Amino acid sequence: xEVVITDHPEQVMADIITGAVRGGATTLGLATGSSPLPTxxxxxxxxxxxxxxxxxxxxxxxxxxVGLPPTHPESYARFIRDNFTxxxxxxxxxxxxxxxxxxxxxxxxxxxxxxxxxPVDVQILGIGSNGHIGFNEPSSSxxxxxxxxxxxxxxxxxxxxxxxxxxxQVPFHVITQGLGTICDARHLALVATGEGKAAAIAATVEGxxxxxxxxxxxxxxxxxTIVVDEAAASKLRDADYYRYVYTNKxxxxxxx
Ligand code: F6R
Numbered sequence: 514x515e516v517v518i519t520d521h522p523e524q525v526m527a528d529i530i531t532g533a534v535r536g537g538a539t540t541l542g543l544a545t546g547s548s549p550l551p552t553x554x555x556x557x558x559x560x561x562x563x564x565x566x567x568x569x570x571x572x573x574x575x576x577x578x579v580g581l582p583p584t585h586p587e588s589y590a591r592f593i594r595d596n597f598t599x600x601x602x603x604x605x606x607x608x609x610x611x612x613x614x615x616x617x618x619x620x621x622x623x624x625x626x627x628x629x630x631x632p633v634d635v636q637i638l639g640i641g642s643n644g645h646i647g648f649n650e651p652s653s654s655x656x657x658x659x660x661x662x663x664x665x666x667x668x669x670x671x672x673x674x675x676x677x678x679x680x681x682q683v684p685f686h687v688i689t690q691g692l693g694t695i696c697d698a699r700h701l702a703l704v705a706t707g708e709g710k711a712a713a714i715a716a717t718v719e720g721x722x723x724x725x726x727x728x729x730x731x732x733x734x735x736x737x738t739i740v741v742d743e744a745a746a747s748k749l750r751d752a753d754y755y756r757y758v759y760t761n762k763x764x765x766x767x768x769x
Contacts (some may be wrong), residue, residue, distance in 0.1 A: 515730060515762075516718055516736045516755035518746045522704050523551035525740045526637070529702050530556060531565055533635045537633035542636030542695075543573045543597065543606075544647075545589040546672075548704050549637050555595040560601045566604035573627050574608035575638075575647040576689035579661065581611050587675050605630075609688035616661040620688045624659035627694060640705050643667055644713045644726035648689035653727045657691030692730045701737040703746040704730065705712065714741055715748035 517525050526549070530541065543549075550555060559565040574589055583590035590608040598606045607626060613619030627633070638646050643665060649657065650665050664672075669683040676682035695701065705714050717728040731737040746752050 514718065515759070516746075516749070517738060517740045517759055518743065518749075518752060518756055519740065522706055522740045522741065522742055523555045523664040526552040526702060526704050527555040527559065529700070529738065530635060530637070531559060531739075532630060533700070534565065534567060534570060538634035539570055540631050540633045541570055541603075542575065542633040542698055543572050543593055544575050544637045544639045545596075546590045546639045548639035548706060550596060552704060556683055557597065557600045566628045567601045570603050571605040571630050572598060572603055572607070573630065573633060573690075575636075575695070576608070576687050577609040578684040579611045579616055579686035579688060579758075580684050583608070583611075585691045591674070603638055611688060614690055616686070620661055620683075623688065624690070627659070627690070627697070631697060633698035635700045636695060636701055638695070638701060638703040638728075640703060640710060640713050640717065640728050641668055642671060642709050644716055644728045646692070646703070646730075648687040649692050649695075649727040651725050651727060653692055653724055654734055655722075655724055655730050655733075656693040659688065659690050659694050662687055662689050692727055696710075696730060696734050699736065701734050702740065703731065703737070704740045706742045708744045708747065710741075710745040711748040714739065714745050715750070719750055 519525050574593060577589045583589040609623045640646055643651055647661050663686055669680060673680045673683050716726040720726055720729055722729045722732050725743040
């Protein structure tokens with residue numbers, strides 16, 4: 514794992530995506546939620562002002578709420594269009610079908626589709642305050658595939674801010690890529706900012722590999738980058754070591 518502590522997480526994340534796209538990446542994995550928004554804004558700026566092109570690149574989303582149509586303002590299919598993909602020249606953008614009559618069939622179909630359009634070159638990730646990635650809540654199988662999950666009460670409360678602070682509007686169920694599906698990506702790039710993520714980041718980087726903190730699966734992946742601001746890094750025991758490693762990073766280092 515590489516841990517990058519920076520005042521500008523969006524620049525480091527945008528550099529990772531820019532490098533991948535300019536290097537021939539054909540599939541990006543996109544997260545929704547607030548954490549990657551500054552990264553998406555920076556990539557849109559680079560597209561408009563610096564000629565960064567996503568032509569020939571397709572994208573897959575991590576997850577979708579069950580019961581929200583892709584036109585719903587808080588569906589992740591709509592969120593990613595409004596905040597990122599409608600503003601760049603990317604190709605197809607795939608997401609799980611939250612309206613499918615049978616979510617199990619839809620989840621299996623989405624996992625198979627990722628296998629066809631993938632492997633994902635770079636998977637962008639956020640992290641929940643309870644350590645979830647995608648919507649793999651604590652106790653998720655570390656080798657899980659795309660499936661329906663029930664959100665914890667904490668995640669529903671965390672996400673109520675997107676639903677007019679009305680908990681009753683937040684769906685209970687989601688279709689999410691599993692931890693095994695996510696780990697099929699060649700490079701995992703997780704971004705977290707703010708004090709509220711500090712405990713989850715410490716558990717991810719320095720805790721045991723455990724289903725209690727699903728993001729700790731990044732310890733198992735051959736190429737994982739964790740990009741955090743000072744607040745999100747504030748509970749990391751070995752923060753100085755991560756700074757030292759990043760400052761002295763060899764030019765040709767890929768895996769970590
Ligand atoms: C969303 C997703 C979630 C979020 C996480 C953090 O596609 O996969 O894991 O990344 O809930 O959400 P924010 O960034 O809003 O704090």
